[in-house]
Amino acid sequence: MSDKIIAPAQNTVSSTQSPAFLERPDGQRIAYIKTEGDKDLPGLVFLGGFMSDMTGTKAVALENFARDSGQSFLRFDYAGHGQSSGLFKDGTIGQWSQDALAALDHLTEGPQILVGSSMGGWIMLNVALQRPGRIQGLVGIAAAPDFTEDLMWQQFSPEIKQTLLQDGVYHQPSDYGDAPYPLTLNLIEEGRNHLLLRQTQKISCPVRLIQGIEDLDVPWITATRISESLQSDDVEIILVKNGDHRLSTPHDLHRLFKIVKELSHKKL
Numbered sequence: 474m475s476d477k478i479i480a481p482a483q484n485t486v487s488s489t490q491s492p493a494f495l496e497r498p499d500g501q502r503i504a505y506i507k508t509e510g511d512k513d514l515p516g517l518v519f520l521g522g523f524m525s526d527m528t529g530t531k532a533v534a535l536e537n538f539a540r541d542s543g544q545s546f547l548r549f550d551y552a553g554h555g556q557s558s559g560l561f562k563d564g565t566i567g568q569w570s571q572d573a574l575a576a577l578d579h580l581t582e583g584p585q586i587l588v589g590s591s592m593g594g595w596i597m598l599n600v601a602l603q604r605p606g607r608i609q610g611l612v613g614i615a616a617a618p619d620f621t622e623d624l625m626w627q628q629f630s631p632e633i634k635q636t637l638l639q640d641g642v643y644h645q646p647s648d649y650g651d652a653p654y655p656l657t658l659n660l661i662e663e664g665r666n667h668l669l670l671r672q673t674q675k676i677s678c679p680v681r682l683i684q685g686i687e688d689l690d691v692p693w694i695t696a697t698r699i700s701e702s703l704q705s706d707d708v709e710i711i712l713v714k715n716g717d718h719r720l721s722t723p724h725d726l727h728r729l730f731k732i733v734k735e736l737s738h739k740k741l
Contacts, residue, residue, distance in 0.1 A: 492504035492506050492527075492556050493505055493507070497572070500558075502557060503549055503550065503575065504550045505580060506547075506548050507546070507580055508536060508539060508546040508547075510542075511544065511545075512545075512582070514544045514737060515544065515586050515610075515736075516544055516545035516584070516585045517545070517586050517588060518548075518573075518576070518577065518581060518585050518586070518587050519535055519548045519589075520587060520588065520589040520593030520596045520600075521592075523617075523620075524561065525590070525592075525593075526550050526554050527549055529721075531588075531590055531614065531726065531729070532548045534726045535588060538730045544737065545581065545582075547581055549580075551569040551572045551573070552568055552569065552572055561654070561655065562642065562655040565663040566596075566599075566664045566667045567666060567667060569592075570596050570599040573596050573597075574603055581607075583607075586608075586736050587612070588612045588614065590614040591614070591617045594617055594682075595618035595619070598674065599667060599669075601678065605678070608678050610678055610680070610737075610739065611676070611678060611680045612682075612732055613680070613681070613682045613683065613699065615684055615720060616691070616699060617690075618670055619668045619669060619671075621660055621661050621665075622661070623670075623695075637656070637661065641657060642655050642656065643655070643656045669699075670699065670702050673702060677705045678705060678707075679736055680703060680707065681709050681711065681732050682710045682711065683711045683713065683725075683728065683729065684696040684710065684712055685712075686712055687714075687715055687717050688716065690718040696712070711728070713728075
């Protein structure tokens with residue numbers, strides 16, 4: 474069984490427009506919104522973060538930028554996120570990476586620039602490793618590869634680890650005022666199959682890593698670890714002195730647009 478595309482119910486332009494759906498062979502329905510653009514320009518694909526969705530500030534702002542630039546743009550929800558099917562607690566890094574690969578393969582054409590926020594930065598690296606010929610550049614915003622191991626498991630207290638080992642799930646209080654969310658042992662263990670920062674990765678395209686110094690979720694040193702792990706010589710780290718994890722202020726967005734524009738017109 475192959476992936477199948479179901480068209481949206483309407484065609485409007487806003488963060489609330491009705492999505493189309495990509496039906497996956499595993500039965501999941503991946504919600505997405507696509508904007509067409511000039512085929513002579515690289516398209517843009519936004520990859521959201523952990524427990525995030527495609528209606529966030531950065532995703533919608535980047536869509537508007539792409540429209541003004543005449544570039545195609547794709548935003549979507551991983552399984553268990555936003556308007557896609559599935560339960561968040563059943564998701565893994567491998568599942569969400571496959572969702573992103575399916576979106577790239579079936580919903581885009583030609584060279585693409587991937588913009589990955591937080592966990593999306595890990596997903597974009599996984600996609601780039603699998604589809605090197607399709608990627609013109611990568612932009613990480615507080616990119617967080619290996620976070621299930623380095624920022625979760627290794628930082629968990631003995632009590633939390635014991636809860637995960639006994640119950641298979643721990644309900645993590647949210648720092649953003651939301652209800653506690655489930656972290657599963659399966660997420661941690663499956664994530665170990667996709668760790669990237671322990672060895673060199675065969676990614677040779679241009680990479681830009683935007684990282685806030687005041688990020689309380691992803692330490693800024695992660696950006697240097699990513700840079701050191703990549704084969705590419707064209708890697709730049711942009712440290713934002715007062716930047717937080719979200720990096721979604723008007724100034725942050727202007728910086729992002731400038732970086733994406735430069736990569737879009739870069740001669741490879």
